[in-house]
Amino acid sequence: MADEELIVRGLTGVDMALRIAGPGTRSFAFLIDWQIRLLAALALVLLAVLLRLLPNALRPLTHGVAIAAFVLAPLIYFLYHPVLEVLMRGRTPGKRRAGARIVTVEGATPTAGSLLMRNLFRLIDSMPGFYMVGLGCCLFTRQRVRLGDLVAGTVLVLDEADTSRRLARLGEAMQRSALPLETLRLIQDLLDRWHDLQEAQRSRLARALLAKLDPGYDSQSDAALSGDGLRARLEHLLGAGSRP
């Protein structure tokens, strides 16, 4: 049975849980990274080929650049993960997009050595093709790790740095508004996802919330209220904006 969380012993004696990323998040992050490194490598190869097609008179000027592009292309493709993971302390653009990061089993930022060891084992994890060994290992291990993670002592966890931002906003709202905590959180959630939701959906949710919470809201007279108007009223409920 796979663990959902990595329990970390805190420095003050208070334990905390980091949510473990599953094979889905892992694959999503890998696909984004794969596209980035493939496109970067292909762009360099294309550049090298185009430089070779230039007239002979320009060859001496472009020869060095073409060679450099040919050499750099495989380097970018194969060193993308180890280099970026070390530089970005356990993240890559793909992992950041998928909301995941690498930590040690103790919940700390991994060392460069651990990250390099983790990447070294891609040789085995990627066998016999399409990362089958890695994925299989990920499906059957408790902490959903591939062989590289197992050897390096790392775990891929969900990066919840954004939760701190939400806590800060909620703390601000709790000081200004008299509404209960869970209600404030509900409004905050809707406002956070405002631009991700479709116009009709967010309008329906906002109206339902306002009808229950805002005594000054009248569903009939405020029926023509625009999206911006609804948002402003919700922000007013949080105590963050002036009443429209």
Added chain:
Amino acid sequence: MAPDRDPSAAVWIRACAAQWQALAEQTVAVPQRAHATVDEALQTLRIYRAMARHLASARRLLPGSFLTTALESACATLHVAIGRPPKFGRARLLTLFRDDIPAAAASVRVTALWITCLFVASALAGWWLISTYPALVSIIASDRMIDGVEHGRLWTDQLFSVAPPGVLSARIFSNNIVVTLGAFCSGILFGLGAFYMIAINGLMLGGLLAFTHQHGLALRLIRFILAHGPVELSVIFLAGAAGTALGEALIRPRLATRAESLRRRAAELGPLLIACALLLLGSGLIEGFISPSPRFSIPVRLAVGLGYWALMLLLLSGKLIPRPRVGS
């Protein structure tokens, strides 16, 4: 009861809201910092302690609520940032070459000797096999190689005409590094993978030597490998030994669990792989620039091969960068 319908929880929430806001805002800034001053580091520890205190109270007063989850997440973010390893600077590099690499090499010394024996035994078996059944050479050599040797040409003769020495070195280096890392990584199969890699390479070398010997070209092949061979082969033995040590950590764990034992052994052996990669880089350059060139005589090749091998021994024994004497 909903969290803040409990009067004590509601009072606590209102009392702490301002602190949470301030702490959370400071928490957001911590992971984004590339470097931290001593004051910033101490401030981070203060935030962490405060957050942990609030988390403990939240768990008691509001178990399972969003607030508890958010405080836990903020605490975890700070924990990851506090546990960030120091920057890999000059001092760490010195420790790596002076202490870590020799320690790792010393820990696999005996295994490396056994791996060398395995390689020699496989090479002898390969020699016997091809000498007894010459037709089997097609298993270890391509048709082009066989055709060339049968017409008195070694496949190494045309290396200079195939690619410039720099490109050749890069190609050789990447090929060697894959073999070396493969020998190490396959050790995770309880050491059997490493044994297989070493045995198959020994079998091929022995077989090819026997095949070239049958056509009077063995000395030319030895001349070719004289400059780069000693270090290249030693590095492969070391990687095989490291892979075997990794497998041994799984078979005979020295710590509480196999996973823990494997992790510790891999961390100990990591520096040795860095040394192997660096040595292969030099080996690749020698193989690209010196080995295929007819300009270098056998004594020169021998001097280069033995000199580079001695340098490798100095690096692995820790004598390349001696420790400062106590009291000096």
